Amino acid sequence: MGRSRRFGARTVICAVAAAMVLAAAAALFAVSGTGGAVAVFGGAPGDGGRDAAVDGHGTEEGCTRWTVAGQRFAETRFADRERAFLCLAAAEPGTPPLFGTARKDEVLAHGRRLCGVMHLRTEDPRVAAELARTGDGPYWTEGMLDALVYLCPDLVARHGPDRLRPEAELLRQEKEYEDRVAARCPDRWRGPRPRSRVTAAAFTGEGGEFTVGDAGGYWGREVPSVGSLVEVYEKLVRVRTFDLNDVVCVTTMDFAKAPPLLPRSWERIVETGLRSDGDRIEVVGSEGGAGTANLGAAGPGHYRIRIYARDLPGRGLEDLEVPGSEYLVIAFPGRLRGTITHRP
Secondary structure, three states: OOEEOOOHHHHHHHHHHHHHHOOOOOOEEEEEEOOEEEEEEOOOOOOOOHHHHOOOOOOHHHHHHHHOOOOOHHHOOHHHHHHHHHHHHHHOOOOOHHHOOOOHHHHHHHHHHHHHHOOOOOOOHHHHHHHHHHOOOOOEEHHHHHHHOOOOHHHHHOOOHHHHOOHHHHHHHHHHHHHHHHHOOOOOOOOOOOOEEEEEEEEOOOOOEEEEEOOOOOOOOEEOOOOOOEEEEOOEEEEEOOEEOOEEEEEEEEOOOOOOOOOOOOOEEEEEEEEEOOOOOEEEEEOEEOOOOOOOOOOOEEEEEEEEEEEOOOOOOOOOOOOOEEEEEEEEEOOOOOOEEEEO
16 A cells, blocks of 8 residues: 655645644655746744844744744735745754844845846756855755745746735635545445544645544553554554555544444454543544544543555546545544554
8 A cells, every 4th residue: 555646736735834833844846937947845944043043133023923823925014025034034944144143134135146046947056056055055945935935926936826825715725625535535334324424635744644633632652553554642543544745535433332343345454542531533634634523522531443444446646636545434432452453
């Protein structure tokens, strides 16, 4: 099982929350620009020291709306664009003074020089010289383009037009995309009727996984488990899909008691335990995504989580709206803690 494919628009849409959830992505994208191709390596800026690095140019209150809250170009006033650039340029990690602790006039001048060569091929020595001064050469980075959009939006738009679009529009497009993918997920459960049932599309990201539980809460200690499908913690289960940067079908169901196994046509089936301290257990893709049924409707306590997995046959990599694999996540109350492999 498993495959990997890239999403152009999907990856950019996910960048809305990148400053808060991606600390060190290593994705490679090929994007076209006037006069040649630009290789862009992903990697969201780190949070530490952002406002300090723009000492004298932007206070914490002035910078955090872009570096923490994720305010976008479309929501930024024209008069605030230079400040936004300074905040984001100084936040780029591992850079020498021109994009770090230099005077703001030097940072702005360097940014404008980068804008001035953005239309050229990456191999052009003028581009290489400016990129080398950032410490990130010889490539444009996602974080760099996120900052430069405030100085030369039209040029940056050639390499990523979604940077100019409002967040609400991107989120609406993302929801429409997920709904289209979820509509193509098969409906195969023929067992008893669950208390709730939701089919959603989950994006697996670089890690090729999704989680079951409260991903934003305390996971607890890791619990030894057999096999490679799941990684189990006291309060959360990580499911390894092996579909990197892909979208997968996830159907969630909760029952008052254990349903029959019904293993037919499923390639792998694993069951494990999970403890919930709250009133919600849900499936979340590695970069967020559509909500699923609340598997913890019975309230705090111990649950059994049964996970079914299989590839979807005849699916190529060329159609970005066709899911790569299918997962069924079933939850029901139960105190048994161990992991059982029903089908390896």
